[in-house]
Amino acid sequence: MQNIVILTGAGISAESGLGTFRDAGGLWEQYPLEQVATPEGFAADPVLVHEFYNARRANCRTAEPNAAHQALARLEREHSGQILIVTQNVDDLHERGGSTNVWHMHGELAQAKCHLCDHRWPAPAKMAASDPCPSCTNPATRPDVIWFGEMPYFMEEIETSLNRADLFVSIGTSGEVYPAAGFVQLARMAGGRTLELNLEPSSGASMFDEVRNGPAGELVPQWVEEVLATA
Numbered sequence: 001m002q003n004i005v006i007l008t009g010a011g012i013s014a015e016s017g018l019g020t021f022r023d024a025g026g027l028w029e030q031y032p033l034e035q036v037a038t039p040e041g042f043a044a045d046p047v048l049v050h051e052f053y054n055a056r057r058a059n060c061r062t063a064e065p066n067a068a069h070q071a072l073a074r075l076e077r078e079h080s081g082q083i084l085i086v087t088q089n090v091d092d093l094h095e096r097g098g099s100t101n102v103w104h105m106h107g108e109l110a111q112a113k114c115h116l117c118d119h120r121w122p123a124p125a126k127m128a129a130s131d132p133c134p135s136c137t138n139p140a141t142r143p144d145v146i147w148f149g150e151m152p153y154f155m156e157e158i159e160t161s162l163n164r165a166d167l168f169v170s171i172g173t174s175g176e177v178y179p180a181a182g183f184v185q186l187a188r189m190a191g192g193r194t195l196e197l198n199l200e201p202s203s204g205a206s207m208f209d210e211v212r213n214g215p216a217g218e219l220v221p222q223w224v225e226e227v228l229a230t231a
């Protein structure tokens with residue numbers, strides 16, 4: 001009975017039509033990261049930041065989970081050990097694909113947060129900084145996503161899970177952003193096996209026991225078949 005921790009990044013949602021960040025033509029080529037994904041950028045131009053996330057929320061609503069999301073949901077249903085998905089993605093395609101044990105370490109497009117009192121609530125389709133917080137009533141609404149310079153969610157719980165993982169699998173992430181890029185080392189130090197499934201070798205590919213390259217929509221269902229066949 002294997003205990004599996006799966007880290008996912010933008011690459012798993014690419015075949016659902018959601019853009020990645022660092023591939024050619026990716027989001028950070030179209031929008032300056034400093035302007036739309038930092039607390040300083042939000043303080044300087046909250047209207048631009050809300051426009052960016054409102055557009056991404058709209059894209060996410062029309063996107064559908066792909067074969068990779070669905071395969072991970074099947075794994076959770078049929079595998080006898082524990083399956084935990086730690087995602088850097090702010091979309092909800094894992095949940096809509098059927099997975100239930102999902103931690104959004106970089107937050108969620110579907111949530112709003114007050115930047116004064118930290119209250120969180122379900123996001124409307126379109127958000128504005130002037131929207132009042134339902135708790136403290138201040139006009140201090142921001143997307144509940146983790147920006148550069150902020151601490152990701154669930155860090156303690158993730159480290160505990162990596163310590164217990166028999167297998168750590170990284171899917172569709174470039175390995176450029178810490179702390180997620182360091183999870184492979186934590187899992188290895190704890191004695192777990194490590195596998196990367198990505199379109200191309202990531203920056204951290206040499207740290208994995210095994211690397212498979214190709215589209216997630218093909219690699220993930222194949223790998224899930226193997227795990228379920230050998231369990």
Ligand code: APR
Nearest residue numbers: 009010011014020021022088172173174177198199215216
């Ligand atoms: N299948 C598998 N992998 C893919 C696919 C695909 N169809 N398409 C692209 N990829 C791979 C790319 O080769 C790349 O290595 O997905 C990776 C995406 O990398 P990034 O764009 O850097 O996305 P991610 O790793 O999720 O970024 C991490 O950075 O800007 C922040 O907060 C943002 O959560 C994000 C974090």
